[in-house]
Amino acid sequence: MQQTQPKQIKLTWLFLGYLITNTGSSFIWPLTTIYMHETLGESLTTAGIVLFFNSMFIVIGSAVGGRLFDKWREDVTILFGIALMTVATFGLIFWHGWPAFPILLVVSGFGSGIVITCVNGFATRIHTKRASYIFNVMYFISNLGLVFGTLGVGIFLPMGIQYIFSIAFVMYALFFAVAFFEYRGKNRPHTGERAQMVKDKMHITAPVLTVLLTLIIIWIFYEQWQSNISAFMLDEGLKVRDYSFLWTVNAVLIVAFQPVLTMFDDWLTDHLHGRLYAGFALLGGSFLILPFAHQYWVFVVTMAVLTLGEIVALPAVSTFVDLTAPESQKGRFQGLVQGCAAAGRALGPLIGALVIERTSYRFLFIAATVIIAASVLLFAATNFATRKRA
DSSP states (O other): OOOOOOOOOOHHHHHHHHHHHHHHHHTTGGGHHHIIIIISOOOHHHHHHHHHHHHHHHHHHHHHHHHHHHHSOHHHHHHHHHHHHHHHHHHHHHOOSTTHHHHHHHHHHHHHHHHHHHHHHHHHHOOSSOHHHHHHHHHHHHHHHHHHHHHHHHHHGGGOHHHHHHHHHHHHHHHHHHHHHHTTTOOOOOOHHHHHHHHSOOOOOHHHHHHHHHHHHHHHHHGGGTTHHHHHHHHTTOOHHHHHHHHHHHHHHHHHHHHHHHHTHHHHHHTHHHHHHHHHHHHHHHHHHGGGOOSHHHHHHHHHHHHHHHHHHHHHHHHHHHHHSOGGGHHHHHHHHHHHHHHHHHHHHHHHHHHHHHSOHHHHHHHHHHHHHHHHHHHHHHHHHHHHHO
């Protein structure tokens, strides 16, 4: 008897759910350091430690989510992750002092890791569009959610922090409703053959391992823009609003150029390896400009180069890993992608601060260029050797 194929999630609902969850999270994470330091009176070091644990629990959530997605029920797994985010955010409305705030933030981070991995896993199940097209659109949507969320923070924060947490709670509750009605039942059948495949250990090829290593390194240094580069700009005589405007440049470029890349998805997929090399080169090269940044326009150019590298390379990593992953382990492989990105984000501020404290900002920027270049060359070498053997 032929196995009945499960219904696929409609792309509209997948994209809408991803937009909702990214918008909701963007109401919270930009405020974390400022809120803990200015309102709760904690040190910046303490805030950094909380962010580190939050990111590490995203890593753990990604690993757990990927495992459950492949071995258990995909729909129940994502509903569990959304429920954790929703309950934790609801708690923040009433308990946002110390230590309730960091505890609930970490619980939400664990749920977020599960959810994002599941969304990426569901994306690999859709066959009406190429995986590269779906991941390109999802990357665009994640940044669109960031724009909506940060814009909302500026509007609602003057009313009180409770309003911020209330809106995030409503967003997560809405996503839970969408997942309950549109994601439920969209599971692949656990046939005997698939069940055996899922039990097998993950076989990670050298190119996948090195591209994931490169992803961690990229995020470690990308995070310098979220943490230490703001202080560097202030040392150069610039203002906080100048730094904030750079993220407007980042968002505008992503919203403008990501749809253009999506239009050429077929060509970019056929040249996937070249796309990765070019994007990584732009990301690494952007840090080579920073040691010479004394005027504001140089920072704007640097952010533009960084953003172009980001939109070229980062969505392509998910596509590259997806093309390598066995059908029965796609959730776990996407969990690795999300976990490595979260690990880089967790380590970035701490590593950057330690390097700057012992050397200088300019040493950090040059080191970023050299280390990114070395990781990309390692990825290219293993990729070339593997393709040659094939």
